[in-house]
Amino acid sequence: LAKTTQPISMDSYEGQEVNITCSHNNIATNDYITWYQQFPSQGPRFIIQGYKTKVTNEVASLFIPADRKSSTLSLPRVSLSDTAVYYCLVGESNFGNEKLTFGTGTRLTIIP
Amino acid sequence: DTGVSQDPRHKITKRGQNVTFRCDPISEHNRLYWYRQTLGQGPEFLTYFQNEAQLEKSRLLSDRFSAERPKGSFSTLEIQRTEQGDSAMYLCASTEDRATGNTIYFGEGSWLTVV
Numbered sequence: 001l002a003k004t005t006q007p008i009s010m011d012s013y014e015g016q017e018v019n020i021t022c023s024h025n026n027i028a029t030n031d032y033i034t035w036y037q038q039f040p041s042q043g044p045r046f047i048i049q050g051y052k053t054k055v056t057n058e059v060a061s062l063f064i065p066a067d068r069k070s071s072t073l074s075l076p077r078v079s080l081s082d083t084a085v086y087y088c089l090v091g092e093s094n095f096g097n098e099k100l101t102f103g104t105g106t107r108l109t110i111i112p
Numbered sequence: 113d114t115g116v117s118q119d120p121r122h123k124i125t126k127r128g129q130n131v132t133f134r135c136d137p138i139s140e141h142n143r144l145y146w147y148r149q150t151l152g153q154g155p156e157f158l159t160y161f162q163n164e165a166q167l168e169k170s171r172l173l174s175d176r177f178s179a180e181r182p183k184g185s186f187s188t189l190e191i192q193r194t195e196q197g198d199s200a201m202y203l204c205a206s207t208e209d210r211a212t213g214n215t216i217y218f219g220e221g222s223w224l225t226v227v
Contacts, residue, residue, distance in 0.1 A: 034215075036218075041201075041220075041221070041223070042220055042221065043116070043203050043205070043218030043219050043220050043221050044155065044203075044218045045218070046215045046216070046217065049215065085154075087154055100145075100155075100157065100216060101157065102154030102155045102156070103154055104152070104153060104154055105154055
């Protein structure tokens with residue numbers, strides 16, 4: 001499994017766009033990049049997944065450069081409810097016998 | 113789709129007692145995972161089932177831990193002779209067996225406090 005590196009914490013003001021970058025230098029050809037969000041005392045919640053270029057859904061965008069050695073989760077116009085821990089994971093899309101490996105994530109704090 | 117359900121949500125037990133957690137995955141999800149999470153850390157993989165078969169166990173899963181998924185639906189995680197170090201949130205997750213774009217769905221977790 002490719003190891004990921006992301007900032008331990010970030011602060012942002014309400015209404016701003018927040019970009020969280022994850023480094024995964026050893027990503028393999030078959031690996032997908034997945035981001036999860038976790039609120040205190042709750043299980044992680046899937047946000048977005050991508051393989052290359054850009055993926056957008058109703059809550060976030062995921063930007064992946066051509067070399068795929070990093071990815072950026074973009075949260076538009078954050079609100080206080082976006083305060084959470086965000087995890088970047090890399091692994092094969094068909095998880096098969098592979099388990100997700102979480103790091104310590106990025107603790108995002110939104111300031112009013 | 114009612115999501116992954118875990119029970120109980122909270123459990124306080126005395127050291128040395130046995131505890132059992134139950135997980136009901138999303139229906140028709142044939143893969144089921146157990147994770148453990150302590151404060152300030154990300155979830156750590158414990159074990160994984162494909163239908164009723166337990167295919168992988170982490171070294172974190174000592175011999176005091178046992179997980180079952182007898183009919184390939186719900187799963188139980190039992191901890192025998194609990195120790196204070198077992199205090200954590202135990203997360204269950206499930207997913208379909210699809211070739212691409214698998215998304216793993218987590219339950220709300222079961223908090224264990226060993227006193």
